[in-house]
Amino acid sequence: MSVQEQTHAQRGRLYAVLGGLYLAQGIPTYLLIVALPPLMRDAGASRTAIGLFSLLMLPLVLKFLAAPFVDRISPLARLGHRRGWVIPTQLLVSALIASMAFFDPSRAGPLFAIGLAITVLSSLQDIATDGYAVRHLDGATRSVGNAIQAGAVALGVVLGGTMALVLFGRIGWTMTILIVAALSLLPLAAAVWMRETREHQQVLSGKPAATLRAFFMRPNAWIILGFALTYRASEGLVRGMEGPFLVDIGLPVEWIGYLSGGTAATAGLVGAVISAFLIRKAGLKAALVTLGVLRTVCFLVFTLCAAHVLPGPIVAMSASAFQSLIRYMELVAIYSLFMKSSSNEQPGTDFTILTCAELIVYLVGASIAGFLADRLGYAILFGIATFVSFAGIGLAYRQLAKLDQRELPLRQGEKA
DSSP states (O other): OOHHHHHHHHHHHHHHHHHHHHHHHHHHHHIIIIIHHHHHHHTTOOHHHHHGGGGGGHHHHHGGGTHHHHHHOOSSGGGOTTHHHHHHHHHHHHHHHHHGGGSOTTOHHHHHHHHHHHHHHHHHHHHHHHHHHHHHOOTTTHHHHHHHHHHHHHHHIIIIIIHHHHHHHHHOHHHHHHHHHHHHHGGGHHHHTOOOHHHHHHHTTTOOOOOHHHHHTSTTHHHHHHHHHHTTTTHHHHHHHHHHHHHHTTOOHHHHHHHHHHHHHHHHHHHHHHHHHHHHHHOHHHHHHHHHHHHHHHHHHHHHHHTTSSOSHHHHHHHHHHHHHHHHHHHHHHHHHHHHTSOSSSHHHHHHHHHHHHHHHHHHHHHHHHHHHHHHOHHHHHHHHHHHHHHHHHHHHHHHHHHHHTTOOSSTTOOO
């Protein structure tokens, strides 16, 4: 086998591993976020109890606190550092999903406890997976690797969320949950292909321990953190009220379900491929600015639709579908930047800090979106989001320009 063929084979192996690992995270996450709330409501659970399930997002927001621990310690050293986290956490997650079948979907208490355990374990696995991806993706493979990551997330929406809702109507709660639990085990095959012997030896070789402080001591850390906090600060405002807006303009709930599942399956996969191509051809900075402009245009269409300038469900559905496409494209570009900015010494910690910062801002926006919509109306809410998105583009351009001037990556030996 030639050197080029060996390189292609190694990259193919890496892409397959990352696809499986990120799919393993997506299935349980979207079961809890997308499928469980409507299933519980259908079974008679109160809206108050269902609303408390938003607290299941807390482990995903706070996982940066555990990231140094995952970077430093391997629970099953024989399996390797990252694999020693991935395999046991996924086995436990699948077992916990299966245990949900023993409780009626109206029983919010037990399901919340199980869901919290799932999200804690998934967060630990996510840190390990991200650390593995940061260490093994380089300038030549990062855009494709991040496209696979976004595509796996989209597939997780379909399998864990949309498919669970469809199966429930046909075979009931128990069989649906058991099938999802079984599906969540399949991506574990990717863990067998993980290669990390050298990494594990490096972890044990006495290198400085991973810490949160080490991230903030790096050059450019505050610039990239500022980008994470501002680039998509507007999205929560729109996503938080997108569903209610579609309902209030007369779109049937079933259509919204098909729209969310369909766009995740198509826009997620297609958008990931387009974004990888755009990054390779135009560069990361140009891709991020272009996608920010397109997102702002999408929010403007929502504003005009809510203001009855461009009224009608077709306009709103088109804007929603286009927004999904842009969102998945942005994920590829943002994760490429975050991975490029993460160090080799503590990859999981650095990447997790950045993704958590972005998620916190999203949750703040989503949490106040309903209040703003009630007080000001959809048109003004979406108008505010449009302005914030436009301002975010300017900030992002300045931040990325500074990173270019300082020779971005925090990773050693890699040029911007």
